[in-house]
Amino acid sequence: MDYTFHWRPVIKALPDLMEAALTTLEAAALSMIIGIVLGLVLALLRLHGNRPLYLFATVWVEIARNTPALLQLFFFGFGLGAFGWHLSPFMIVLCGLSFNNAGYLAENFRGGFLAIPDTQIKAARSLGMSASQSYLHIIIPQVFRLIYHPLTNQLVWAVLMSSLGMLVGFRELSGETQFLASNTFRLFEFFLAAAVIYYLLVKIVLGTSYLLCRKLFRY
Amino acid sequence: MSTEVNAIQFFSGFQVSDLWYLAKGAGGTIVISAIAISVGTILGCLFGWALSVSRWANMTLGSVLDVFRSVPLIIQLLLFFNFLPILGLPVGPFAAGTIVLIFYTAALVAQVARGGIEAVPSSMRNAARSLGMTYWQDIRYVVMPVGLRAVLPAWTGVALGVLKDSALVSVLGYIELLRASQILVTRTQEPFIILTIVGLFYFALSYPISKMTARLEQRWQYD
Numbered sequence: 334m335d336y337t338f339h340w341r342p343v344i345k346a347l348p349d350l351m352e353a354a355l356t357t358l359e360a361a362a363l364s365m366i367i368g369i370v371l372g373l374v375l376a377l378l379r380l381h382g383n384r385p386l387y388l389f390a391t392v393w394v395e396i397a398r399n400t401p402a403l404l405q406l407f408f409f410g411f412g413l414g415a416f417g418w419h420l421s422p423f424m425i426v427l428c429g430l431s432f433n434n435a436g437y438l439a440e441n442f443r444g445g446f447l448a449i450p451d452t453q454i455k456a457a458r459s460l461g462m463s464a465s466q467s468y469l470h471i472i473i474p475q476v477f478r479l480i481y482h483p484l485t486n487q488l489v490w491a492v493l494m495s496s497l498g499m500l501v502g503f504r505e506l507s508g509e510t511q512f513l514a515s516n517t518f519r520l521f522e523f524f525l526a527a528a529v530i531y532y533l534l535v536k537i538v539l540g541t542s543y544l545l546c547r548k549l550f551r552y
Numbered sequence: 553m554s555t556e557v558n559a560i561q562f563f564s565g566f567q568v569s570d571l572w573y574l575a576k577g578a579g580g581t582i583v584i585s586a587i588a589i590s591v592g593t594i595l596g597c598l599f600g601w602a603l604s605v606s607r608w609a610n611m612t613l614g615s616v617l618d619v620f621r622s623v624p625l626i627i628q629l630l631l632f633f634n635f636l637p638i639l640g641l642p643v644g645p646f647a648a649g650t651i652v653l654i655f656y657t658a659a660l661v662a663q664v665a666r667g668g669i670e671a672v673p674s675s676m677r678n679a680a681r682s683l684g685m686t687y688w689q690d691i692r693y694v695v696m697p698v699g700l701r702a703v704l705p706a707w708t709g710v711a712l713g714v715l716k717d718s719a720l721v722s723v724l725g726y727i728e729l730l731r732a733s734q735i736l737v738t739r740t741q742e743p744f745i746i747l748t749i750v751g752l753f754y755f756a757l758s759y760p761i762s763k764m765t766a767r768l769e770q771r772w773q774y775d
Contacts, residue, residue, distance in 0.1 A: 408747050521638060524627055531624055535622040
């Protein structure tokens with residue numbers, strides 16, 4: 334083995350990597366929030382929408398679930414260029430991840446809605462709540478409780494998927510790593526550092542979610 | 553300037569023959585994901601079995617497999633691909649991509665397989681053993697029929713995930729569907745239509761399988 338490892342460039346670049354890791358978390362969290370809102374809407378459209386709305390939601394969900402996330406990112410990045418829409422790298426990642434998250438979460442939400450017994454909504458309505466009130470105060474909190482773990486998994490996926498931003502020029506953890514690696518020619522060292530940081534990020538996300546779960550869903 | 557560029561036919565529009573090129577790319581996707589899924593599943597089942605029988609394996613192997621699920625695939629690919637020259641091994645993009653995908657699949661399948669084994673009630677297995685079945689007979693005739701049904705949807709999810717994630721091997725330079733599309737986009741400058749066609753290719757690969765599993769799952773519920 335004629336290779337000498339040089340860790341100094343990595344240590345010198347650690348602050349940059351940490352900042353990039355924060356960008357990764359931001360992008361993942363933001364795409365998750367948008368994904369939850371869109372996913373809820375899509376799930377409700379698939380359950381209660383009229384024909385055209387049902388079709389729209391179904392097409393969205395099936396495309397998001399049956400094509401690679403990277404292709405979806407490329408579509409927002411390069412495909413839309415055909416119409417003269419040029420998004421910034423951050424917007425490409427945000428749109429792509431939100432689109433993907435919404436598709437996956439819609440199915441989770443749909444399963445959650447189907448698992449709530451009908452009697453719950455009947456009871457809410459008979460207590461004088463309006464339809465939207467009963468959804469907002471009775472159904473949706475229970476759905477969130479049911480799909481909390483899939484939701485956490487999706488957030489972890491979002492963190493991992495945001496690494497695709499590297500291929501559309503977004504400087505999150507992977508993009509920054511690649512930039513630094515090709516600047517210093519220490520490819521292996523930098524990618525190993527990125528792998529370690531991603532591992533820690535995922536553990537932090539899972540740990541936070543576990544603590545939050547104990548706080549939120551304790552009876 | 554631009555007329556000169558056009559004069560030497562630097563760019564040319566999308567042609568029907570390009571569809572054949574994309575189809576060959578799809579062949580690359582199918583080959584690499586088929587290898588990764590089949591070998592990864594076998595390996596993953598072994599890992600899953602080890603995880604379920606031994607606490608020691610659970611701690612060591614479990615935490616190693618956890619790394620594959622906690623680091624983005626693209627980083628795993630680049631890390632492994634850049635690690636090989638350090639060892640002095642000249643391995644091409646296809647081999648490197650396949651190896652990483654196999655272990656990635658195995659790590660995901662191990663979790664599924666463990667779930668399947670644990671889905672079989674221990675009373676059922678004790679009953680099998682007390683009827684005189686050996687350990688492996690118990691695995692073959694009791695655990696597998698019950699466990700496989702329980703985890704088929706999860707396994708299909710993993711397999712389809714790997715099929716889609718195989719697009720990332722394009723980063724190493726292996727020409728599969730996505731890489732083929734990028735090459736065509738560079739030549740034709742028509743990203744919208746090409747990405748749409750590639751999307752349809754992936755959809756055609758993935759959608760029938762997911763629908764079939766959903767139907768199978770529904771049928772099994774009434775058995």
